Amino acid sequence: MKTINSRTNDTIKHVVSLYQKKQRSAHKQFIAEGLRTCATLIESGMQLIQFFVTEQHVSAAQKLVNETMITLVADSVMEKLSSATTPSGIVGQFAMPEAHSAHTLSSGLVLAEISDPGNMGTLIRTAAALNQKSVVIVGGTDPYSPKVIQSSAGTIGMVHIFQWEWHELLEHKGKNQLIALVVSGGKTPSEMNAPHALLVVGSEAHGIPEQWVSDCDMRMTLAMPGSTESLNAAVAGSIALYVWSVS
DSSP states (O other), rough: OEEEETTHHHHHHHHHHHSSSSHHHHHHHEEEEEHHHHHHHTTTTTEEEEEEGGGGGGHHHHHSSSGGGGGOOOOHHHHOOOOOSSSSEEOOOOEEOOOOOOOOOOSSSESSSEEEEEHHHHHHHHHHHTTTEEEEEEESOOOTSSSHHHHHTTGGSEEEEOOOOOHHHHHHHHOEEEEEOSSSSBBBBGGGOSSSEEEEEOOOTTTTTTHHHHHSEEEOOOOOOOOOSSOHHHHHHHHHHHHHHOO
16 A cells, blocks of 8 residues: 655645646546545446545545555645545545447436536436436536536446537437427426437526527426426426436
8 A cells, every 4th residue: 555645746746636627638537535426436337546545544445445546645635635624535536438439328418508516416416316327518517527526426437428519419319309408388297208318408597508499309397386487407407307207
């Protein structure tokens, strides 16, 4: 087991640099924090490069991976590695998966310009929970940012992530129909008859661009008998995906 006690160690500097999208893209690596999140990523087949743990978490890490994959770090080093106010004591460095081929696209979600990492992570987690294997990211935030990984609780490893432009989605959707989730004017989830489909959830501030809505095959609206005009993107998308996929 390796040991690092210096905050200026080159390996530590590299891992910290992965908080930046530019560095994640360049090195095809991302980071995750916490035992549960890292364990879920490992169990779902994500390639672990290195585990960084403080002394009190060594035994927990040893239950997940071979000791050669573990680096023991001082508390001060963990504070640098972690973005949390109170570090969990476990940070994993992972390799990004290879881009999935378009022919593997199946039913699931399209996250259209979702900019909030918490919303994106929650929607990815919902897709995984409902056994929807495909999540297409069109614009918005980086799905491999630490905040998205954390919000997904590591379930990002359970789905196939496609990072495409909108025109690429239209080219590659195949037999999958596109269902635009809109505030009004759409069918109810129970009226949808689309066993092979991708539910399109738009940005928190602006929804789905009008042209993109026109490009979709169907529109879905969640009835809201209360006085609220609309729901948070993650809440609306999760409810719609659940009602549509289990109906």
